Amino acid sequence: MGTRVIYPAGEREVSIKLSNEGSSPALVQTWLDKGDPKAQPGAVQLPFTLMPPLFRMEPRKGQTLRLIYTGEPLPQDKESVFWLNVLEVPPKAQVSTENENLMQLAFRYRIKIFFRPKALPDNPDAAATQLTWTPVPEGGEMKVRVDNPSAYHVTIVNIDAGIDGKSYSDSVGGMVDPGGNTTFLLKKSAVTPAAGPFEVKYRYINDYGAEINATFPKSK
Structure with missing residues (x-):
């Protein structure tokens, strides 16, 4: 099962x-x-x-x-x-x-x-890489907002974020509805942060239950 x-x-x-x-x-x-x-x-x-x-x-x-x-x-x-x-x-x-x-x-x-439904555009894996991420500092805490512009649900299971030279993570995750958004509370992490001002590495679950790695912004 x-x-x-x-x-x-x-x-x-x-x-x-x-x-x-x-x-x-x-x-x-x-x-x-x-x-x-x-x-x-x-x-x-x-x-x-x-x-x-x-x-x-x-x-x-x-x-x-x-x-x-x-x-x-x-x-x-x-x-x-x-x-x-x-x-x-x-x-x-x-x-x-x-x-x-x-x-x-x-x-x-x-x-x-x-x-x-039959006529949905793209596919679920493409949807998972179309997410947009935005850092949200709030009351001394760091959160990240995830927007899902696709027609598919996307389930996130792990987040590692580098924000202004600091590392944050979330291992709880959650599901982002089609056309909706979700905000995750991040904790400070010992992972080496990305060189840029903002990068997110995350894992999502595909149709087969496997965890797939993705990055925002996408690598060019």
């Missing part, structure tokens, strides 16, 4: 493969939301059907989810993003005097679903 699923517009459905690599069976619940991690299953109306919503996974076995777009209108000039939730509940343990205080944990995974 990766970190993202691409749903190309025009496809009847997309398959998502899950696997249980553990030694015990698990009860699994799946649902979608628009980005609110607190949204309960079924609380948000979305233009997708997800099947099956509840199932048992045996150890060392797999399960394929079917994600079906139901046709309600979505923007055609940019990507739309949704979130797939996968909640794994382990089987109830046998209680004995030795483990009567045993705590059982349920594991939840969240995966981005990108609905991608």
Whole structure:
């Protein structure tokens, strides 16, 4: 199971493969939301059907989810993003005097679903290198603003910035929406700064979940 699923517009459905690599069976619940991690299953109306919503996974076995777009209108000039939730509940343990205080944990995974219209210009990798970066000193802190002029979402996972001879970094990152902007708070770094007044080296995640290096301004 990766970190993202691409749903190309025009496809009847997309398959998502899950696997249980553990030694015990698990009860699994799946649902979608628009980005609110607190949204309960079924609380948000979305233009997708997800099947099956509840199932048992045996150890060392797999399960394929079917994600079906139901046709309600979505923007055609940019990507739309949704979130797939996968909640794994382990089987109830046998209680004995030795483990009567045993705590059982349920594991939840969240995966981005990108609905991608057919006629979008360029491609996601080109979009990630079209970002523009601007230093934003604020109240003794250094921030950097990222503007995304493209029609694609871009997920940043690491930032190393050289600003006026000083080094800054951010390893948390985040996602920049199509046509939107995001501001990241930077921390001072021990990395040798760039020779120029402003340079950013960053990593973004491509469609396959790989981290790709990029630089702003682009090398000529």
